[in-house]
Amino acid sequence: MRGVKGFTLIELIMVIVLLAIVATVSVQFVALSTRGALDLGARQQRALQGVVIGEQISRQLREAFPLSVRVSGSCLEWLPLLGATNYIQRTQGPGFDKIAVVPFNPVPPVGSRMVIYGYGTGTGELYENTGPGPVSPPATAISASQVTLGSSHRFTQQSPERRLFAVGAPVSICQSGRMLYRYTGYGRSETQVSPPTGGSRAVMSANLAGPVNFSVTPPSLQRAAVVAFTLTLQDYTTGSNEVTTTVQEVQIRNVP
Known part of the structure:
Protein backbone atom coordinates (compact mmCIF):
# COMPACT_ATOMS: atom_id res chain seq x y z
CA MET A 1 0.00 0.00 0.00
CA ARG A 2 1.46 3.33 -1.06
CA GLY A 3 2.00 5.94 1.72
CA VAL A 4 -0.32 8.96 1.91
CA LYS A 5 1.54 12.27 1.35
CA GLY A 6 0.47 15.60 2.97
CA PHE A 7 1.15 18.19 5.68
CA THR A 8 0.91 17.64 9.33
CA LEU A 9 -0.88 20.15 11.53
CA ILE A 10 2.39 21.26 13.07
CA GLU A 11 3.91 21.94 9.65
CA LEU A 12 0.87 23.95 8.61
CA ILE A 13 1.02 26.05 11.77
CA MET A 14 4.74 26.72 11.23
CA VAL A 15 4.09 27.88 7.67
CA ILE A 16 1.30 30.19 8.84
CA VAL A 17 3.55 31.67 11.55
CA LEU A 18 6.40 32.23 9.10
CA LEU A 19 4.07 33.88 6.58
CA ALA A 20 2.69 36.13 9.33
CA ILE A 21 6.22 37.20 10.29
CA VAL A 22 7.13 37.94 6.67
CA ALA A 23 3.88 39.86 6.18
CA THR A 24 4.45 41.91 9.34
CA VAL A 25 7.99 42.82 8.29
CA SER A 26 6.80 43.69 4.78
CA VAL A 27 3.99 45.88 6.08
CA GLN A 28 6.37 47.68 8.45
CA PHE A 29 8.86 48.21 5.63
CA VAL A 30 6.19 49.59 3.33
CA ALA A 31 4.76 51.76 6.12
CA LEU A 32 8.16 53.21 7.01
CA SER A 33 8.98 53.80 3.35
CA THR A 34 5.64 55.55 2.83
CA ARG A 35 6.12 57.61 5.98
CA GLY A 36 9.59 58.61 4.84
CA ALA A 37 8.26 59.64 1.44
CA LEU A 38 5.48 61.70 3.06
CA ASP A 39 7.94 63.41 5.44
CA TRP A 78 6.28 100.46 3.91
CA LEU A 79 5.20 102.86 1.15
CA PRO A 80 5.45 101.42 -2.40
CA LEU A 81 7.59 103.44 -4.80
CA LEU A 82 5.51 104.06 -7.95
CA GLY A 83 7.77 106.35 -9.95
CA ALA A 84 10.69 108.76 -9.88
CA THR A 85 11.93 111.76 -11.83
CA ASN A 86 13.65 115.11 -11.29
CA TYR A 87 11.80 118.24 -10.31
CA ILE A 88 12.51 121.58 -11.91
CA GLN A 89 10.68 123.71 -9.35
CA ARG A 90 9.00 122.84 -6.08
CA THR A 91 5.57 124.22 -5.20
CA GLN A 92 5.42 128.00 -5.33
CA GLY A 93 2.88 130.62 -4.33
CA PRO A 94 0.21 131.62 -4.43
CA GLY A 95 -1.35 128.15 -4.74
CA PHE A 96 1.57 125.95 -3.68
CA ASP A 97 -0.09 123.05 -5.49
CA LYS A 98 2.01 122.58 -8.65
CA ILE A 99 5.42 120.97 -9.15
CA ALA A 100 7.35 121.51 -12.38
CA VAL A 101 8.96 118.20 -13.33
CA VAL A 102 10.91 116.27 -15.94
CA PRO A 103 8.53 113.64 -17.43
CA PHE A 104 7.99 110.49 -15.39
CA ASN A 105 8.78 107.15 -17.04
CA PRO A 106 6.58 105.31 -16.31
CA VAL A 107 3.93 107.79 -15.21
CA PRO A 108 2.59 107.00 -11.71
CA PRO A 109 -1.18 106.80 -11.23
CA VAL A 110 -3.24 109.81 -10.19
CA GLY A 111 -3.62 109.77 -6.42
CA SER A 112 0.08 109.13 -5.81
CA ARG A 113 1.84 111.30 -3.24
CA MET A 114 5.06 113.14 -4.09
CA VAL A 115 8.14 112.88 -1.86
CA ILE A 116 11.19 115.11 -1.85
CA TYR A 117 14.21 113.91 0.13
CA GLY A 118 13.05 112.94 3.63
CA TYR A 119 16.41 112.27 5.27
CA GLY A 120 16.71 113.61 8.80
CA THR A 121 12.98 113.26 9.45
CA GLY A 122 11.22 110.58 11.44
CA THR A 123 9.63 107.66 9.60
CA GLY A 124 6.24 108.78 10.88
CA GLU A 125 6.48 112.06 8.92
CA LEU A 126 6.31 110.08 5.68
CA TYR A 127 2.88 108.83 6.77
CA GLU A 128 1.50 112.22 7.85
CA ASN A 129 -1.30 113.91 5.95
CA THR A 130 -0.40 117.49 6.85
CA GLY A 131 2.18 120.00 5.64
CA PRO A 132 4.70 121.39 5.49
CA GLY A 133 6.58 118.12 5.19
CA PRO A 134 8.41 115.75 2.85
CA VAL A 135 5.21 114.10 1.51
CA SER A 136 2.55 115.91 -0.49
CA PRO A 137 -1.22 115.41 -0.65
CA PRO A 138 -2.46 113.07 -3.42
CA ALA A 139 -1.85 114.29 -6.96
CA THR A 140 -4.96 115.08 -8.99
CA ALA A 141 -3.15 115.35 -12.34
CA ILE A 142 0.27 114.27 -13.66
CA SER A 143 1.44 115.56 -17.03
CA ALA A 144 4.78 115.52 -18.84
CA SER A 145 5.83 118.80 -17.25
CA GLN A 146 3.75 119.27 -14.12
CA VAL A 147 2.25 117.53 -11.12
CA THR A 148 -0.91 119.10 -9.71
CA LEU A 149 -1.68 118.40 -6.07
CA GLY A 150 -5.12 118.13 -4.54
CA SER A 151 -4.34 120.90 -2.04
CA SER A 152 -1.54 123.32 -1.26
CA HIS A 153 1.68 121.92 0.19
CA ARG A 154 5.12 123.18 1.07
CA PHE A 155 8.09 120.82 1.06
CA THR A 156 10.43 121.31 3.98
CA GLN A 157 13.58 120.07 2.21
CA GLN A 158 15.35 120.09 -1.13
CA SER A 159 16.99 117.09 -2.76
CA PRO A 160 20.70 117.53 -3.64
CA GLU A 161 19.95 115.81 -6.96
CA ARG A 162 16.50 117.41 -7.31
CA ARG A 163 14.85 114.00 -7.14
CA LEU A 164 11.08 113.59 -6.87
CA PHE A 165 9.42 110.31 -5.95
CA ALA A 166 5.83 109.13 -6.21
CA VAL A 167 4.62 106.74 -3.49
CA GLY A 168 1.41 104.80 -3.06
CA ALA A 169 -0.78 103.78 -0.14
CA PRO A 170 0.92 101.93 2.72
Missing part, protein backbone atom coordinates in the same frame (compact mmCIF):
# COMPACT_ATOMS: atom_id res chain seq x y z
CA LEU A 40 10.31 64.15 2.57
CA GLY A 41 7.48 65.58 0.49
CA ALA A 42 6.33 67.72 3.44
CA ARG A 43 9.89 69.04 3.97
CA GLN A 44 10.22 69.90 0.30
CA GLN A 45 6.83 71.62 0.36
CA ARG A 46 7.75 73.71 3.42
CA ALA A 47 11.11 74.60 1.89
CA LEU A 48 9.42 75.68 -1.34
CA GLN A 49 6.78 77.61 0.62
CA GLY A 50 9.52 79.42 2.53
CA VAL A 51 11.24 80.34 -0.75
CA VAL A 52 7.98 81.61 -2.25
CA ILE A 53 7.06 83.70 0.82
CA GLY A 54 10.59 85.09 1.05
CA GLU A 55 10.56 85.99 -2.65
CA GLN A 56 7.14 87.65 -2.35
CA ILE A 57 8.32 89.82 0.53
CA SER A 58 11.67 90.57 -1.14
CA ARG A 59 10.15 91.66 -4.45
CA GLN A 60 7.73 94.01 -2.74
CA LEU A 61 10.38 95.51 -0.46
CA ARG A 62 12.74 96.16 -3.37
CA GLU A 63 10.03 98.46 -4.75
CA ALA A 64 9.58 100.30 -1.43
CA PHE A 65 10.59 103.84 -0.60
CA PRO A 66 13.44 102.87 1.80
CA LEU A 67 12.94 105.72 4.27
CA SER A 68 9.36 104.55 4.87
CA VAL A 69 10.10 100.99 6.00
CA ARG A 70 9.28 100.48 9.68
CA VAL A 71 8.57 97.67 12.14
CA SER A 72 6.18 97.43 15.09
CA GLY A 73 5.95 94.10 16.87
CA SER A 74 5.24 91.42 14.28
CA CYS A 75 4.26 93.94 11.58
CA LEU A 76 6.36 95.32 8.73
CA GLU A 77 5.10 98.42 6.89
CA VAL A 171 1.29 98.14 2.75
CA SER A 172 1.84 95.91 5.78
CA ILE A 173 2.77 92.29 6.40
CA CYS A 174 1.72 91.08 9.86
CA GLN A 175 1.58 87.84 11.79
CA SER A 176 -1.54 86.73 13.64
CA GLY A 177 -1.04 83.38 15.36
CA ARG A 178 -0.32 80.78 12.68
CA MET A 179 -1.33 83.19 9.91
CA LEU A 180 0.75 85.68 7.93
CA TYR A 181 -1.31 88.41 6.23
CA ARG A 182 -0.64 91.16 3.71
CA TYR A 183 -2.72 94.30 4.43
CA THR A 184 -3.63 96.94 1.85
CA GLY A 185 -6.18 99.72 1.41
CA TYR A 186 -6.09 101.03 4.97
CA GLY A 187 -5.49 104.59 6.15
CA ARG A 188 -2.19 106.34 6.79
CA SER A 189 -1.07 106.86 10.38
CA GLU A 190 1.95 108.67 11.80
CA THR A 191 2.14 105.97 14.48
CA GLN A 192 2.32 102.46 13.09
CA VAL A 193 -0.75 100.37 13.89
CA SER A 194 -0.19 96.61 14.11
CA PRO A 195 -2.17 95.08 12.64
CA PRO A 196 -3.75 97.83 10.52
CA THR A 197 -7.47 98.47 10.82
CA GLY A 198 -9.71 98.73 7.78
CA GLY A 199 -8.79 97.88 4.22
CA SER A 200 -8.35 94.27 3.14
CA ARG A 201 -5.97 91.44 3.85
CA ALA A 202 -4.69 88.40 1.95
CA VAL A 203 -3.25 85.20 3.42
CA MET A 204 0.44 84.60 2.74
CA SER A 205 0.89 81.60 5.06
CA ALA A 206 -1.28 79.54 7.40
CA ASN A 207 1.30 77.32 9.10
CA LEU A 208 3.63 79.58 11.06
CA ALA A 209 5.33 78.31 14.19
CA GLY A 210 6.52 80.90 16.68
CA PRO A 211 6.91 84.62 16.03
CA VAL A 212 8.00 86.18 12.74
CA ASN A 213 10.95 88.46 13.41
CA PHE A 214 11.33 91.59 11.29
CA SER A 215 14.22 94.04 11.65
CA VAL A 216 15.16 97.16 9.68
CA THR A 217 18.54 98.81 9.32
CA PRO A 218 17.65 102.36 8.22
CA PRO A 219 19.35 103.81 5.13
CA SER A 220 21.91 106.58 5.21
CA LEU A 221 23.58 108.67 2.54
CA GLN A 222 26.39 106.09 2.41
CA ARG A 223 24.51 102.76 2.44
CA ALA A 224 21.17 101.25 1.56
CA ALA A 225 18.43 100.10 3.90
CA VAL A 226 18.42 96.41 4.86
CA VAL A 227 15.37 94.46 5.98
CA ALA A 228 15.91 91.09 7.65
CA PHE A 229 13.18 88.61 8.50
CA THR A 230 12.99 85.15 10.02
CA LEU A 231 9.94 82.91 9.80
CA THR A 232 9.38 79.28 10.79
CA LEU A 233 6.91 77.02 9.01
CA GLN A 234 5.53 73.92 10.76
CA ASP A 235 3.98 70.73 9.37
CA TYR A 236 0.46 70.49 10.79
CA THR A 237 -0.80 67.92 8.27
CA THR A 238 1.23 64.71 8.67
CA GLY A 239 1.51 64.85 12.46
CA SER A 240 5.31 65.04 12.47
CA ASN A 241 5.30 68.71 13.63
CA GLU A 242 8.62 69.24 11.87
CA VAL A 243 9.64 72.86 11.25
CA THR A 244 11.57 74.67 8.52
CA THR A 245 13.10 78.09 9.21
CA THR A 246 13.69 80.74 6.53
CA VAL A 247 16.14 83.57 7.14
CA GLN A 248 16.53 86.30 4.53
CA GLU A 249 17.84 89.82 4.07
CA VAL A 250 16.64 92.34 1.50
CA GLN A 251 18.63 95.35 0.40
CA ILE A 252 16.60 98.38 -0.65
CA ARG A 253 18.43 100.79 -2.93
CA ASN A 254 18.96 104.32 -1.74
CA VAL A 255 16.85 107.12 -3.17
CA PRO A 256 18.32 110.39 -1.82
Whole structure:
Protein backbone atom coordinates (compact mmCIF):
# COMPACT_ATOMS: atom_id res chain seq x y z
CA MET A 1 0.00 0.00 0.00
CA ARG A 2 1.46 3.33 -1.06
CA GLY A 3 2.00 5.94 1.72
CA VAL A 4 -0.32 8.96 1.91
CA LYS A 5 1.54 12.27 1.35
CA GLY A 6 0.47 15.60 2.97
CA PHE A 7 1.15 18.19 5.68
CA THR A 8 0.91 17.64 9.33
CA LEU A 9 -0.88 20.15 11.53
CA ILE A 10 2.39 21.26 13.07
CA GLU A 11 3.91 21.94 9.65
CA LEU A 12 0.87 23.95 8.61
CA ILE A 13 1.02 26.05 11.77
CA MET A 14 4.74 26.72 11.23
CA VAL A 15 4.09 27.88 7.67
CA ILE A 16 1.30 30.19 8.84
CA VAL A 17 3.55 31.67 11.55
CA LEU A 18 6.40 32.23 9.10
CA LEU A 19 4.07 33.88 6.58
CA ALA A 20 2.69 36.13 9.33
CA ILE A 21 6.22 37.20 10.29
CA VAL A 22 7.13 37.94 6.67
CA ALA A 23 3.88 39.86 6.18
CA THR A 24 4.45 41.91 9.34
CA VAL A 25 7.99 42.82 8.29
CA SER A 26 6.80 43.69 4.78
CA VAL A 27 3.99 45.88 6.08
CA GLN A 28 6.37 47.68 8.45
CA PHE A 29 8.86 48.21 5.63
CA VAL A 30 6.19 49.59 3.33
CA ALA A 31 4.76 51.76 6.12
CA LEU A 32 8.16 53.21 7.01
CA SER A 33 8.98 53.80 3.35
CA THR A 34 5.64 55.55 2.83
CA ARG A 35 6.12 57.61 5.98
CA GLY A 36 9.59 58.61 4.84
CA ALA A 37 8.26 59.64 1.44
CA LEU A 38 5.48 61.70 3.06
CA ASP A 39 7.94 63.41 5.44
CA LEU A 40 10.31 64.15 2.57
CA GLY A 41 7.48 65.58 0.49
CA ALA A 42 6.33 67.72 3.44
CA ARG A 43 9.89 69.04 3.97
CA GLN A 44 10.22 69.90 0.30
CA GLN A 45 6.83 71.62 0.36
CA ARG A 46 7.75 73.71 3.42
CA ALA A 47 11.11 74.60 1.89
CA LEU A 48 9.42 75.68 -1.34
CA GLN A 49 6.78 77.61 0.62
CA GLY A 50 9.52 79.42 2.53
CA VAL A 51 11.24 80.34 -0.75
CA VAL A 52 7.98 81.61 -2.25
CA ILE A 53 7.06 83.70 0.82
CA GLY A 54 10.59 85.09 1.05
CA GLU A 55 10.56 85.99 -2.65
CA GLN A 56 7.14 87.65 -2.35
CA ILE A 57 8.32 89.82 0.53
CA SER A 58 11.67 90.57 -1.14
CA ARG A 59 10.15 91.66 -4.45
CA GLN A 60 7.73 94.01 -2.74
CA LEU A 61 10.38 95.51 -0.46
CA ARG A 62 12.74 96.16 -3.37
CA GLU A 63 10.03 98.46 -4.75
CA ALA A 64 9.58 100.30 -1.43
CA PHE A 65 10.59 103.84 -0.60
CA PRO A 66 13.44 102.87 1.80
CA LEU A 67 12.94 105.72 4.27
CA SER A 68 9.36 104.55 4.87
CA VAL A 69 10.10 100.99 6.00
CA ARG A 70 9.28 100.48 9.68
CA VAL A 71 8.57 97.67 12.14
CA SER A 72 6.18 97.43 15.09
CA GLY A 73 5.95 94.10 16.87
CA SER A 74 5.24 91.42 14.28
CA CYS A 75 4.26 93.94 11.58
CA LEU A 76 6.36 95.32 8.73
CA GLU A 77 5.10 98.42 6.89
CA TRP A 78 6.28 100.46 3.91
CA LEU A 79 5.20 102.86 1.15
CA PRO A 80 5.45 101.42 -2.40
CA LEU A 81 7.59 103.44 -4.80
CA LEU A 82 5.51 104.06 -7.95
CA GLY A 83 7.77 106.35 -9.95
CA ALA A 84 10.69 108.76 -9.88
CA THR A 85 11.93 111.76 -11.83
CA ASN A 86 13.65 115.11 -11.29
CA TYR A 87 11.80 118.24 -10.31
CA ILE A 88 12.51 121.58 -11.91
CA GLN A 89 10.68 123.71 -9.35
CA ARG A 90 9.00 122.84 -6.08
CA THR A 91 5.57 124.22 -5.20
CA GLN A 92 5.42 128.00 -5.33
CA GLY A 93 2.88 130.62 -4.33
CA PRO A 94 0.21 131.62 -4.43
CA GLY A 95 -1.35 128.15 -4.74
CA PHE A 96 1.57 125.95 -3.68
CA ASP A 97 -0.09 123.05 -5.49
CA LYS A 98 2.01 122.58 -8.65
CA ILE A 99 5.42 120.97 -9.15
CA ALA A 100 7.35 121.51 -12.38
CA VAL A 101 8.96 118.20 -13.33
CA VAL A 102 10.91 116.27 -15.94
CA PRO A 103 8.53 113.64 -17.43
CA PHE A 104 7.99 110.49 -15.39
CA ASN A 105 8.78 107.15 -17.04
CA PRO A 106 6.58 105.31 -16.31
CA VAL A 107 3.93 107.79 -15.21
CA PRO A 108 2.59 107.00 -11.71
CA PRO A 109 -1.18 106.80 -11.23
CA VAL A 110 -3.24 109.81 -10.19
CA GLY A 111 -3.62 109.77 -6.42
CA SER A 112 0.08 109.13 -5.81
CA ARG A 113 1.84 111.30 -3.24
CA MET A 114 5.06 113.14 -4.09
CA VAL A 115 8.14 112.88 -1.86
CA ILE A 116 11.19 115.11 -1.85
CA TYR A 117 14.21 113.91 0.13
CA GLY A 118 13.05 112.94 3.63
CA TYR A 119 16.41 112.27 5.27
CA GLY A 120 16.71 113.61 8.80
CA THR A 121 12.98 113.26 9.45
CA GLY A 122 11.22 110.58 11.44
CA THR A 123 9.63 107.66 9.60
CA GLY A 124 6.24 108.78 10.88
CA GLU A 125 6.48 112.06 8.92
CA LEU A 126 6.31 110.08 5.68
CA TYR A 127 2.88 108.83 6.77
CA GLU A 128 1.50 112.22 7.85
CA ASN A 129 -1.30 113.91 5.95
CA THR A 130 -0.40 117.49 6.85
CA GLY A 131 2.18 120.00 5.64
CA PRO A 132 4.70 121.39 5.49
CA GLY A 133 6.58 118.12 5.19
CA PRO A 134 8.41 115.75 2.85
CA VAL A 135 5.21 114.10 1.51
CA SER A 136 2.55 115.91 -0.49
CA PRO A 137 -1.22 115.41 -0.65
CA PRO A 138 -2.46 113.07 -3.42
CA ALA A 139 -1.85 114.29 -6.96
CA THR A 140 -4.96 115.08 -8.99
CA ALA A 141 -3.15 115.35 -12.34
CA ILE A 142 0.27 114.27 -13.66
CA SER A 143 1.44 115.56 -17.03
CA ALA A 144 4.78 115.52 -18.84
CA SER A 145 5.83 118.80 -17.25
CA GLN A 146 3.75 119.27 -14.12
CA VAL A 147 2.25 117.53 -11.12
CA THR A 148 -0.91 119.10 -9.71
CA LEU A 149 -1.68 118.40 -6.07
CA GLY A 150 -5.12 118.13 -4.54
CA SER A 151 -4.34 120.90 -2.04
CA SER A 152 -1.54 123.32 -1.26
CA HIS A 153 1.68 121.92 0.19
CA ARG A 154 5.12 123.18 1.07
CA PHE A 155 8.09 120.82 1.06
CA THR A 156 10.43 121.31 3.98
CA GLN A 157 13.58 120.07 2.21
CA GLN A 158 15.35 120.09 -1.13
CA SER A 159 16.99 117.09 -2.76
CA PRO A 160 20.70 117.53 -3.64
CA GLU A 161 19.95 115.81 -6.96
CA ARG A 162 16.50 117.41 -7.31
CA ARG A 163 14.85 114.00 -7.14
CA LEU A 164 11.08 113.59 -6.87
CA PHE A 165 9.42 110.31 -5.95
CA ALA A 166 5.83 109.13 -6.21
CA VAL A 167 4.62 106.74 -3.49
CA GLY A 168 1.41 104.80 -3.06
CA ALA A 169 -0.78 103.78 -0.14
CA PRO A 170 0.92 101.93 2.72
CA VAL A 171 1.29 98.14 2.75
CA SER A 172 1.84 95.91 5.78
CA ILE A 173 2.77 92.29 6.40
CA CYS A 174 1.72 91.08 9.86
CA GLN A 175 1.58 87.84 11.79
CA SER A 176 -1.54 86.73 13.64
CA GLY A 177 -1.04 83.38 15.36
CA ARG A 178 -0.32 80.78 12.68
CA MET A 179 -1.33 83.19 9.91
CA LEU A 180 0.75 85.68 7.93
CA TYR A 181 -1.31 88.41 6.23
CA ARG A 182 -0.64 91.16 3.71
CA TYR A 183 -2.72 94.30 4.43
CA THR A 184 -3.63 96.94 1.85
CA GLY A 185 -6.18 99.72 1.41
CA TYR A 186 -6.09 101.03 4.97
CA GLY A 187 -5.49 104.59 6.15
CA ARG A 188 -2.19 106.34 6.79
CA SER A 189 -1.07 106.86 10.38
CA GLU A 190 1.95 108.67 11.80
CA THR A 191 2.14 105.97 14.48
CA GLN A 192 2.32 102.46 13.09
CA VAL A 193 -0.75 100.37 13.89
CA SER A 194 -0.19 96.61 14.11
CA PRO A 195 -2.17 95.08 12.64
CA PRO A 196 -3.75 97.83 10.52
CA THR A 197 -7.47 98.47 10.82
CA GLY A 198 -9.71 98.73 7.78
CA GLY A 199 -8.79 97.88 4.22
CA SER A 200 -8.35 94.27 3.14
CA ARG A 201 -5.97 91.44 3.85
CA ALA A 202 -4.69 88.40 1.95
CA VAL A 203 -3.25 85.20 3.42
CA MET A 204 0.44 84.60 2.74
CA SER A 205 0.89 81.60 5.06
CA ALA A 206 -1.28 79.54 7.40
CA ASN A 207 1.30 77.32 9.10
CA LEU A 208 3.63 79.58 11.06
CA ALA A 209 5.33 78.31 14.19
CA GLY A 210 6.52 80.90 16.68
CA PRO A 211 6.91 84.62 16.03
CA VAL A 212 8.00 86.18 12.74
CA ASN A 213 10.95 88.46 13.41
CA PHE A 214 11.33 91.59 11.29
CA SER A 215 14.22 94.04 11.65
CA VAL A 216 15.16 97.16 9.68
CA THR A 217 18.54 98.81 9.32
CA PRO A 218 17.65 102.36 8.22
CA PRO A 219 19.35 103.81 5.13
CA SER A 220 21.91 106.58 5.21
CA LEU A 221 23.58 108.67 2.54
CA GLN A 222 26.39 106.09 2.41
CA ARG A 223 24.51 102.76 2.44
CA ALA A 224 21.17 101.25 1.56
CA ALA A 225 18.43 100.10 3.90
CA VAL A 226 18.42 96.41 4.86
CA VAL A 227 15.37 94.46 5.98
CA ALA A 228 15.91 91.09 7.65
CA PHE A 229 13.18 88.61 8.50
CA THR A 230 12.99 85.15 10.02
CA LEU A 231 9.94 82.91 9.80
CA THR A 232 9.38 79.28 10.79
CA LEU A 233 6.91 77.02 9.01
CA GLN A 234 5.53 73.92 10.76
CA ASP A 235 3.98 70.73 9.37
CA TYR A 236 0.46 70.49 10.79
CA THR A 237 -0.80 67.92 8.27
CA THR A 238 1.23 64.71 8.67
CA GLY A 239 1.51 64.85 12.46
CA SER A 240 5.31 65.04 12.47
CA ASN A 241 5.30 68.71 13.63
CA GLU A 242 8.62 69.24 11.87
CA VAL A 243 9.64 72.86 11.25
CA THR A 244 11.57 74.67 8.52
CA THR A 245 13.10 78.09 9.21
CA THR A 246 13.69 80.74 6.53
CA VAL A 247 16.14 83.57 7.14
CA GLN A 248 16.53 86.30 4.53
CA GLU A 249 17.84 89.82 4.07
CA VAL A 250 16.64 92.34 1.50
CA GLN A 251 18.63 95.35 0.40
CA ILE A 252 16.60 98.38 -0.65
CA ARG A 253 18.43 100.79 -2.93
CA ASN A 254 18.96 104.32 -1.74
CA VAL A 255 16.85 107.12 -3.17
CA PRO A 256 18.32 110.39 -1.82
